[in-house]
Each structure stands twice: as C-alpha cells, then as structure tokens.
Amino acid sequence: MKTYTKFKEYIWLVNTIHKAGRITFAEINDRWLETEMSEGIPLARATFNRHKDAIEDIFGLYIDCDRQNGYKYYIGNDYVLREDTVQNWMLSTLSVSNVISEGLSLQDRILLETASSGGEYLSLVIEAMKKSVRVKVSYQRYGADEPKLLDFEPYCIKLFNKRWYILAHFHRDATADRDVDDYFGMFAFDRIKSLELTDVKFQIAPDFDAAEYFSENYGVLVHDGTLMERIVIRAYGKERYYLRDLPIHNSQQEIEEGDDYSDFELKLRPTYDFICHLVGLGSSVQVLSPDWLADEVRDMHIDAAMMYGISPYKKKRE
Numbered sequence: 001m002k003t004y005t006k007f008k009e010y011i012w013l014v015n016t017i018h019k020a021g022r023i024t025f026a027e028i029n030d031r032w033l034e035t036e037m038s039e040g041i042p043l044a045r046a047t048f049n050r051h052k053d054a055i056e057d058i059f060g061l062y063i064d065c066d067r068q069n070g071y072k073y074y075i076g077n078d079y080v081l082r083e084d085t086v087q088n089w090m091l092s093t094l095s096v097s098n099v100i101s102e103g104l105s106l107q108d109r110i111l112l113e114t115a116s117s118g119g120e121y122l123s124l125v126i127e128a129m130k131k132s133v134r135v136k137v138s139y140q141r142y143g144a145d146e147p148k149l150l151d152f153e154p155y156c157i158k159l160f161n162k163r164w165y166i167l168a169h170f171h172r173d174a175t176a177d178r179d180v181d182d183y184f185g186m187f188a189f190d191r192i193k194s195l196e197l198t199d200v201k202f203q204i205a206p207d208f209d210a211a212e213y214f215s216e217n218y219g220v221l222v223h224d225g226t227l228m229e230r231i232v233i234r235a236y237g238k239e240r241y242y243l244r245d246l247p248i249h250n251s252q253q254e255i256e257e258g259d260d261y262s263d264f265e266l267k268l269r270p271t272y273d274f275i276c277h278l279v280g281l282g283s284s285v286q287v288l289s290p291d292w293l294a295d296e297v298r299d300m301h302i303d304a305a306m307m308y309g310i311s312p313y314k315k316k317r318e
Contacts, residue, residue, distance in 0.1 A: 128154050134202055152170050152185070229269070233285050
C-alpha cells in the first residue's frame with residue numbers, strides 16, 4: 001500500500017473515532033465500508049491494530065479500548081485535539097489536504113493561505129531541537145542595515161498570523177568580568193538570512209513548557225513587562241458570533257448578552273499585538289475595561305482617522 005493511501009486511512013480512522021467519542025470495531029467497519037477507500041473490503045482486525053500503532057508513532061495519539069463497556073474504542077489523549085498542539089494542527093492540515101486532493105479538478109476554485117517565507121529553515125531548526133544543539137543564525141530585523149549574527153538554543157517553534165517564529169534561549173555563564181546572561185527572544189523565520197547547526201549541546205530547562213510560556217499572551221510578544229489583566233470587550237452585531245466561534249484567546253468567556261451585543265472577558269497580557277488586533281476589529285468591538293486600554297484603542301482609532309484628514313470630533317459628511 002502506498003504511503004499516501006495509508007495516511008488517508010490513518011486520518012480517516014482518527015476522525016471517525018474522535019467524532020464518535022466511543023465506538024465499537026463493528027461500527028468502525030460499517031463506516032469504513034461506506035468510504036471509497038474500502039473498495040467494499042472490510043477493515044481487517046490486524047490492519048486496524050497496525051493503524052493504531054502507526055497513529056501513535058506519527059501523531060502521538062493513542063487509541064484505547066474500553067473493555068468494561070462494550071469494547072468501545074476512543075482517543076485516550078483527545079485533549080490534545082482541543083488545544084493548539086502539533087497533533088491538532090497536523091491532523092487538521094492533513095485532513096484538509098485529503099479533501100482537497102480528492103477535488104483536484106476544482107483546484108482553481110479552492111483558495112488557500114500560506115505562511116510567509118523562511119519555511120526552508122523549519123526542518124533545520126527541528127533537527128537542532130531534536131539533537132539539542134545550538135544554532136548560528138544571521139538575522140536582519142526590519143529597518144536594520146545589516147544582519148546580525150546570533151548564537152542561541154532553539155527552545156520551540158510557533159506559527160502565528162501566517163509567520164513561523166522561533167523562541168531562542170540565550171545563556172552565558174558568569175565570568176569575573178560580567179554577570180550571567182539568561183533570557184529569551186522571538187525571531188521570525190522570514191528575517192533569517194542563514195542558519196546552521198553547531199556541535200554545542202544544550203539541555204532544555206526541565207520545567208519549560210512551551211504552551212505555558214505563551215499561555216498569558218495573545219501572540220508572540222512575550223515578557224515585555226506587560227502585566228496580565230482582566231479585559232472586558234463588547235462585540236456588536238455579527239462580530240459576537242465570530243468571537244464565539246473563533247475566540248481571541250483561550251481564556252475568553254462570554255459573560256453577558258444583550259439585544260445586539262455580547263460581552264467577553266479575557267485574562268491575558270495586553271501587549272501591542274493584542275491592541276492592534278482590537279483596533280483592527282474597528283467599530284464592531286468596544287473595550288469596556290480596563291480604562292487605559294480603552295483609551296489606547298480610542299487614540300489609535302483617532303490617529304488613523306486623522307491620517308485621512310477626518311476629524312474624529314466631527315461627523316463625516318454624507
């Protein structure tokens with residue numbers, strides 16, 4: 001069997017069990033026979049067991065069997081499919097890929113978004129992370145005349161707003177002349193000019209948790225001194241439905257609903273990228289608290305209006 005065909009079967013099996021919650025092998029087989037992949041041939045128990053093992057190896061998802069309640073299969077760690085994890089992203093991406101591959105005749109009518117450039121370094125960084133070795137990077141920030149040479153420990157990778165980022169850990173032991181250096185930095189892949197692995201090994205901090213590191217932030221601006229706050233925003237009209245379906249942050253909760261609005265509470269660090277996101281929502285969202293954040297968003301709206309010669313204190317002419 002071709003690798004591509006196997007992947008399609010793995011993804012189908014995960015999706016089938018995940019959607020069902022708990023399902024018997026007989027029920028899986030019934031649904032299998034309804035697919036074109038089966039070609040009318042039942043799924044053999046041995047094939048099913050091999051698929052289970054492969055799914056755990058490739059996706060890190062393990063399929064358990066509840067022998068106490070009718071021998072029903074379920075995803076033993078399905079919580080990862082409800083979070084921003086590699087398993088969830090990989091499964092979603094491959095599932096969409098499967099659907100699109102079956103409709104190549106419609107390729108001109110299926111429009112996708114791609115991540116920015118720099119993806120060619122992705123495999124190198126992952127290799128460095130697996131080997132636990134430092135990397136040397138030539139990096140040119142926006143506005144800089146020349147690239148800067150960096151040497152750091154690659155701690156994790158994050159995809160945000162169609163850009164790949166690497167969380168870099170810089171560490172230098174103390175000497176007689178200087179104190180210890182120990183800090184993190186975020187770097188966009190599309191600003192990397194060159195990257196190579198070194199032979200210098202490092203050991204990731206045993207208590208480091210990538211998801212926890214970013215949990216109090218909206219995007220990739222972290223540890224800039226911004227304190228975590230309780231934020232309440234009001235979404236008007238259709239925007240309230242969008243926010244229900246696509247929360248801004250995992251802390252978001254709807255706390256009140258009116259005739260044409262809903263109030264949402266978020267607990268995060270309101271960094272610049274978060275503020276820009278609120279401004280981008282325009283008049284469909286209003287910041288209710290804290291006051292300083294409402295003032296900041298208002299002032300940015302005023303500055304934008306004045307760029308177009310519109311006084312924010314006068315009604316625009318009809």
